Amino acid sequence: MSQSPYLSHDITRTERADGTYLLTSNTPLGTVVDKTTDWLDKWAAETPDALFIAERSGPGWREMSYAETQEQTRAMAGGLLGLGLTSETPILIISGNSVDHALLTLAAQYVGIPTVPVAEQYALIPPARVQLDYVAGLVKPGAVFAEDGDALAEVLERDCFAGMRKLTSQGGPSGSVTLAELTAKGGDITEAARAVGPESVAKILMTSGSTSSPKGVLTTHRMMCTNQTQIAQALPFLTAKPPVIVDWLPWNHVFGGSHNFNMILANGGSLYVDGGKPVPALVGKTIENLRLQTGTVTFNVPVGFAKLRDVMRDDKELRRAYFQDLDMLFYAGASLPQDVWTDLEDMAREVRGDMPLFTSSWGLTETAPATLLQHEPTHRSGVIGVPLPGIEVKLIPDEDKRCEVRVRGPNIFDGYFADPVKTADSFDEDGFFLTGDAMKFVDFDTPNLGLLFDGRISEDFKLMTGTWVRAANLRLEVLAALGPHAADLVITGADRSEIGVLIVPSQSLRDAEGVTEDNGALIVPGLADVLVKALSNATAGSSTRIARALVMAEPPQLTDGEITAKGNLNLRKIQTRRADLLERLYSDDDAATILIPKG
Secondary structure, eight states: OOSOOOOOOOEEEEEOTTSOEEEEESSOOOOOOSSHHHHHHHHHHHSTTSEEEEEEETTEEEEEEHHHHHHHHHHHHHHHHHTTOOTTSOEEEOSOSOHHHHHHHHHHHHTTOOEEEOOTHHHHSGGGGHHHHHHHHHHOOSEEEEEETTTTHHHHTSGGGTTSEEEEEEOOSTTOEEHHHHHHHOOOOHHHHHHOOTTSEEEEEEOOOSSSSOOEEEEEHHHHHHHHHHHHHHOTHHHHSOOEEEEOOOTTSHIIIIIIHHHHHHTTOEEEEOOOOSSTTTHHHHHHHHHHOOOSEEEEOHHHHHHHHHHHTTOHHHHHHHHTTOOEEEEOSSOOOHHHHHHHHHHHHHHHSSOOEEEEEEEOGGGOSEEEEOOSOOSSTTEEEEEOTTOEEEEEEOTTSOEEEEEESTTSOOOBTTOHHHHHHTBOTTSOEEEEEEEEESSTTOGGGOEEEEEEGGGOEEOTTSOEEOHHHHHHHHHHHHGGGEEEEEEEOTTSSSEEEEEEEOHHHHTSTTOEEETTEEEOTTHHHHHHHHHHHHOOSTTTOEEEEEEESSOOOTTTTSBOTTSOBOHHHHHHHTHHHHHHHTOTTOTTOEEOOOO
């Protein structure tokens, strides 16, 4: 299509007596199905032979139609009931995206058994397996699923899984049950399926744990079904033509597992599981998959779009295949660099003469997730849009009209698993969820232009002078200024007189000539001059000026909780675990500390 149809922004902003703003969509919420499996039943009846899901198998794909998926998941659901699993005995899923993962998830949803998908790194990286101990101890599952039971036999026999049913696609320790065996056993699911409704828990999704221990978000059918109605109302092309995606985004995260997976299921589309990722070792697999199959909708994180842009620059045929039928490009996770946006737009116009909808959204695990969506065209990165139908957004502004964001609506969760205190602390007196995020209007006088993400309030801190530092935004500015030298960084300075930065060095910086290690810090010849120039020019003013820097020798560790399952830095954990480096950073006499004079 030459232009993807979309719903124009139409919201109302009301200023309340207490000075807060309330944003609402003027589009009423449409009809919402009761449970996710209603979608599967619908498409199995209306388009039984249409492809639902596929994954690579040899030179081609292992494919499942809607009718095949319905038949197998209903039979598998009977097998799960035969194992004695119920709504009180969740299934912990420790393997990544796959056809079998999808079948098990839908089978469990048919009969009201929650699934708990976790990052596959927790099982694959031995030191990270303590995270499995934590999650298992929290949710007390009745079964655990590992795709390759032989490869993960040692994991399945951990103490945290003692007494649980072991489910696999193949192999496993003694007593394991394969999904094929479950499906063959079958069983009557009528009564159990009838008991599942909008308030039934479909999944328990773990939060990232970037600021505290991971929490279990009770995710109901209502939340996920409502969210797909909201998205389809804003993006009606999804219902006009069944969407097709080739997607790698992990299902233990709400973006891949609830937003993208359910978008395909709700609209009768096709999902090709991409075993690649936007990292050097796996991006080639994504490119290989895209040479075999492209989509009508594409989802990615900024670094993924950047890597894809780099490949398509020199590959005209891939450019043509990628853009010719594309209705939407959707980025999430961080603001997309404007140069990547511009390059992709130029490529699209070269191929087709126009630009598909290029957009982003905002939401959290607790919001199922889409709550704000930029659903009309814009030409700039970073805009996250306006409230979707049925959602109320409360904005609490400061003197600069930067607003704390709180939300209320039928896609918002009711509470955390087994944590009534945290649940109570997460809602205000009006029942709005306290997101901890901050936003600004693109143009305060024109609210329909939408909102811009403006950092995490929980990451902000005060200097000893009383000056507030907006660390999330400053981190992005400093990363851009440091360019190829920094893989990531931590902004420091809470209750100190100056802002500092702990730098996670890039590989090229580690490999620079003459680099030495000094008790956990790196000393890089010539780096001081580079940082002084970059940082003194990049920031100014007491709330943004970087006064000192130190390069960490050891990268942040997933196994020690310094990196979350989503790949984000746990800023508090890093500063706590590396308190000695933090103290050295604020010592003017330490050889590893680089002092940045005022520009």
